Amino acid sequence: MGRSINRAFAGIATLIIAAGAAAPFAHAQPQHEGYFYMGNKERIPMALEEGRIAVFKEAAINDDQRAADTANEELIEALDAVGFPRDGIKKHAFRGWSYANVPAGQRANQTVEDTVANLVAQNIADFVSPVFLDEYGPRFVTRDILVGFHADLNHDQADQVVTDMNLGQIISREYSGMHNLYLVRSASRNGFEVLDKANAAALRDEVAYAEPDMIFTVIPTLIPNDPMFSQLWGIRQASDFDMDGDEAWDTTIGSSNVITVVMDDGVDLSHSDLDGNIAAGIDTTGSGTGGNHIGSNPCEGHGTNVAGTIAAEINNSQGVVGIAPGTRIGAAKFAVLNQPCDGTAAGCTTCAVNAVNWTLTIGAKILNVSYSIGFTSSLDSAFQNTRNQGVVHFASTGNSGAGTIAYPASSAYVLGIGSVDQSGSKSSFSQFGTGISHMAPGSGIRTTNRGGGYATVSGTSFSSPYAAGVGALVASQNPFLTAVDIQNILQSTCQDMGNPGYDTTFGYGLTNARAAVLSVPAPSAPGAFNLQTPSNGATNVIRLPTFEWSGSQFATNYELTIDDNSDFSSPVLVHNNGTLTNFIMSGSPLTANTTYYWKIVASNTLGMTNSTPVSYSFTTISVPPEAFSLTTPANMATGISLTPTFQWGASNLSESYTIQVDNDSDFSSLIVNANTTLQTFSLISPLLPGTQYFWRVYANNPLGSTLSTPASRSFTTVATAPQGFALQTPFDGSNVTTFTPTLNWADSFAAETYRIQVDDLQTFVSPEVNVTGLTDSQFTVPMGALTNNTRYYWRVFAVNSIGETASTPTVYNFALVVPTCCPGNADKVAPGAVTFSDVTTVLANFGNSYPNGNGAGDSDCNGTVNFSDVTSTLANFNNTCN
Numbered sequence: 044m045g046r047s048i049n050r051a052f053a054g055i056a057t058l059i060i061a062a063g064a065a066a067p068f069a070h071a072q073p074q075h076e077g078y079f080y081m082g083n084k085e086r087i088p089m090a091l092e093e094g095r096i097a098v099f100k101e102a103a104i105n106d107d108q109r110a111a112d113t114a115n116e117e118l119i120e121a122l123d124a125v126g127f128p129r130d131g132i133k134k135h136a137f138r139g140w141s142y143a144n145v146p147a148g149q150r151a152n153q154t155v156e157d158t159v160a161n162l163v164a165q166n167i168a169d170f171v172s173p174v175f176l177d178e179y180g181p182r183f184v185t186r187d188i189l190v191g192f193h194a195d196l197n198h199d200q201a202d203q204v205v206t207d208m209n210l211g212q213i214i215s216r217e218y219s220g221m222h223n224l225y226l227v228r229s230a231s232r233n234g235f236e237v238l239d240k241a242n243a244a245a246l247r248d249e250v251a252y253a254e255p256d257m258i259f260t261v262i263p264t265l266i267p268n269d270p271m272f273s274q275l276w277g278i279r280q281a282s283d284f285d286m287d288g289d290e291a292w293d294t295t296i297g298s299s300n301v302i303t304v305v306m307d308d309g310v311d312l313s314h315s316d317l318d319g320n321i322a323a324g325i326d327t328t329g330s331g332t333g334g335n336h337i338g339s340n341p342c343e344g345h346g347t348n349v350a351g352t353i354a355a356e357i358n359n360s361q362g363v364v365g366i367a368p369g370t371r372i373g374a375a376k377f378a379v380l381n382q383p384c385d386g387t388a389a390g391c392t393t394c395a396v397n398a399v400n401w402t403l404t405i406g407a408k409i410l411n412v413s414y415s416i417g418f419t420s421s422l423d424s425a426f427q428n429t430r431n432q433g434v435v436h437f438a439s440t441g442n443s444g445a446g447t448i449a450y451p452a453s454s455a456y457v458l459g460i461g462s463v464d465q466s467g468s469k470s471s472f473s474q475f476g477t478g479i480s481h482m483a484p485g486s487g488i489r490t491t492n493r494g495g496g497y498a499t500v501s502g503t504s505f506s507s508p509y510a511a512g513v514g515a516l517v518a519s520q521n522p523f524l525t526a527v528d529i530q531n532i533l534q535s536t537c538q539d540m541g542n543p544g545y546d547t548t549f550g551y552g553l554t555n556a557r558a559a560v561l562s563v564p565a566p567s568a569p570g571a572f573n574l575q576t577p578s579n580g581a582t583n584v585i586r587l588p589t590f591e592w593s594g595s596q597f598a599t600n601y602e603l604t605i606d607d608n609s610d611f612s613s614p615v616l617v618h619n620n621g622t623l624t625n626f627i628m629s630g631s632p633l634t635a636n637t638t639y640y641w642k643i644v645a646s647n648t649l650g651m652t653n654s655t656p657v658s659y660s661f662t663t664i665s666v667p668p669e670a671f672s673l674t675t676p677a678n679m680a681t682g683i684s685l686t687p688t689f690q691w692g693a694s695n696l697s698e699s700y701t702i703q704v705d706n707d708s709d710f711s712s713l714i715v716n717a718n719t720t721l722q723t724f725s726l727i728s729p730l731l732p733g734t735q736y737f738w739r740v741y742a743n744n745p746l747g748s749t750l751s752t753p754a755s756r757s758f759t760t761v762a763t764a765p766q767g768f769a770l771q772t773p774f775d776g777s778n779v780t781t782f783t784p785t786l787n788w789a790d791s792f793a794a795e796t797y798r799i800q801v802d803d804l805q806t807f808v809s810p811e812v813n814v815t816g817l818t819d820s821q822f823t824v825p826m827g828a829l830t831n832n833t834r835y836y837w838r839v840f841a842v843n844s845i846g847e848t849a850s851t852p853t854v855y856n857f858a859l860v861v862p863t864c865c866p867g868n869a870d871k872v873a874p875g876a877v878t879f880s881d882v883t884t885v886l887a888n889f890g891n892s893y894p895n896g897n898g899a900g901d902s903d904c905n906g907t908v909n910f911s912d913v914t915s916t917l918a919n920f921n922n923t924c925n
Contacts, residue, residue: 098143188241209240301519303514304372352508378394588628602619779861
């Protein structure tokens with residue numbers, strides 16, 4: 044495919060700290076479909092910011108501050124020398140990175156792609172990336188790509204994919220302790236190319252997900268209430284609408300063996316009401332704080348607010364007390380607040396992944412993340428893996444008041460917690476909807492503050508850690524509880540709210556600490572459990588089988604033993620599987636046509652329990668692979684691409700496939716003879732045009748090979764240029780009222796890609812849009828490419844390796860007529876154009892009302908700053924306003 048169709052914007056989306064967050068821009072429209080990232084193989088479109096780029100200088104991350112400053116000044120000088128004004132270059136919160144505003148002249152005369160490519164060619168920086176915008180704000184690509192391979196792929200096979208796709212240097216094959224998660228450093232210095240590589244890798248069948256490591260924006264959204272046991276209404280108040288925390292303390296104040304990771308902007312590790320309960324700290328941002336806030340950054344402090352609700356100390360004659368004061372905190376800093384304090388911060392995909400996986404390193408049982416985060420496959424996989432190993436994750440639902448909950452609260456591996464106020468009602472800001480787990484106090488919460496003080500705060504940022512703290516109390520009562528056990532106890536003991544039973548407004552109801560700790564069963568040795576798969580006496584089992592068994596209550600580890608002797612005297616494998624109840628064998632396969640025996644022993648510190656029955660037997664494959672069919676290309680198909688993709692059905696008992704392609708039906712002079720473990724194969728080197736080819740596939744295992752059904756198929760490659768096709772919409776001569784119109788045309792037979800051009804001159808001398816490699820018959824113009832009150836001409840060419848064909852008619856035209864911005868819009872910071880500063884203005888004034896309908900942030904002039912103002916501002920981003 045051409046480059047444009049492979050535009051990939053990946054990585055973690057912007058985070059919004061969920062204490063009073065403004066509504067996420069989840070439905071901001073329109074967006075440019077030409078740029079996207081792959082989230083679990085689904086396209087997630089992103090928009091290109093035309094006005095600036097991000098540049099990286101390796102030397103500027105030097106620990107020697109003088110050397111780092113020198114490298115940064117050299118970068119500024121180099122950019123200034125090629126036309127980038129010094130006052131438009133801003134150092135980023137992450138060391139080594141800077142933003143650079145693209146000069147107006149360059150923006151008018153060349154695309155962002157050209158700007159990035161030119162800077163790379165001139166060796167201005169070590170890496171240059173475009174800047175993108177999604178519903179939360181700006182972010183950009185780094186040199187690194189995260190590739191999650193399927194669990195059954197061995198490292199040799201995964202390495203081959205990295206080599207075949209020329210992804211770059213393998214930095215880690217088990218990144219952050221996650222099985223088959225590769226961290227690959229691209230040799231490219233161009234962010235567009237890294238996006239393309241990541242997106243292409245995500246489409247490979249061997250790959251579960253792939254995405255570039257991104258540096259993203261974090262927006263703190265505290266609702267401070269400026270104008271200490273008696274003030275903690277969430278734990279105890281006269282109306283008894285609380286968590287019954289003091290009554291839970293009659294049973295336990297929590298165990299110091301239970302650690303809750305606060306994944307945030309750091310924690311004040313020296314706060315006198317917290318320091319005795321700090322277990323460990325980590326800084327995954329590279330700032331070197333050890334989990335603290337950055338001392339010179341006055342904008343940070345949210346994590347200290349969160350930590351106090353969980354584990355502020357008890358009976359120390361000062362301040363407040365957390366809901367689980369006998370437990371400890373792990374401070375995981377994964378975000379850096381920007382200065383000056385503009386309500387934004389920076390983080391990255393690997394920052395978040397490493398913070399989540401750190402829970403396993405320190406033996407944490409609970410994790411709280413009080414943020415709303417755009418979906419990323421790597422992070423979701425980290426949540427899944429750590430939950431499978433016993434960590435319970437809590438996240439705030441968000442603070443826009445919307446009827447949907449934000450990610451990661453919406454993740455299947457995370458408990459989404461909403462907020463209630465002191466009167467017993469849902470907090471007005473608390474998001475709700477499908478996937479919400481339960482509620483906790485979140486309005487007017489008194490807690491620790493950075494610098495040794497205290498603050499009163501509101502938001503689901505604080506309901507979530509309150510619920511997490513109750514989870515820590517439950518874990519303290521029985522160290523053998525699984526993540527599912529803790530979840531079930533918390534949900535089943537909630538005080539019901541709203542409609543009877545579970546509902547999507549309150550979930551299971553209000554967290555009740557007393558009821559939860561009293562429901563915890565006493566610890567004991569593991570309970571009885573059963574073996575499941577492979578079933579006893581099973582035959583023709585694959586040589587790398589999957590083993591499954593039922594769960595044993597209170598088991599903290601399962602030991603799997605495999606032997607070809609029933610007395611297990613010479614095992615071929617002994618594997619400790621943690622708390623997981625399945626194991627996919629990898630590495631060296633078992634021997635074919637051999638009987639094996641397997642058993643599981645569950646254990647914890649109180650004893651061991653054998654499975655029921657104690658062992659099962661199975662016999663590995665003893666016959667060649669079973670029959671299978673060829674599927675694509677169809678037999679005698681014509682007009683096939685010169686680089687076709689071949690597909691066939693799965694053959695039971697097959698371990699690999701051999702595909703052969705020849706231009707002779709007897710396959711005497713093979714053009715392709717390749718082995719793969721997949722049921723698909725794509726050619727890289729093109730075939731000859733207008734030529735008949737034959738293809739067949741063999742399924743292989745150690746017992747033999749089986750030829751496909753039918754034995755072979757033929758096809759003929761495309762012999763002509765693409766056939767004629769018609770332009771469709773926008774209709775010729777029509778008016779368009781959006782800066783990002785979608786252009787549509789009919790499919791052209793034999794076309795492999797399309798090239799589209801848009802220009803304000805019918806001669807197309809210097810088109811505003813000139814994109815090649817499109818595989819879809821539509822294209823959305825990116826924001827910033829077109830100017831209002833201008834007539835544009837557009838045309839499309841269908842392309843294949845034989846030639847190209849122009850559309851019929853050759854050219855359509857449309858007039859761009861977009862209504863000007865409202866006089867009371869968010870365009871207050873830099874009048875004349877809607878910029879990112881206007882986005883933050885909307886967020887800062889979210890919920891404000893203006894009687895005259897003309898106040899800061901009120902983009903649609905309806906008198907209230909709400910979600911429609913967010914979408915209105917994004918829709919007009921970079922627009923000129925009258």
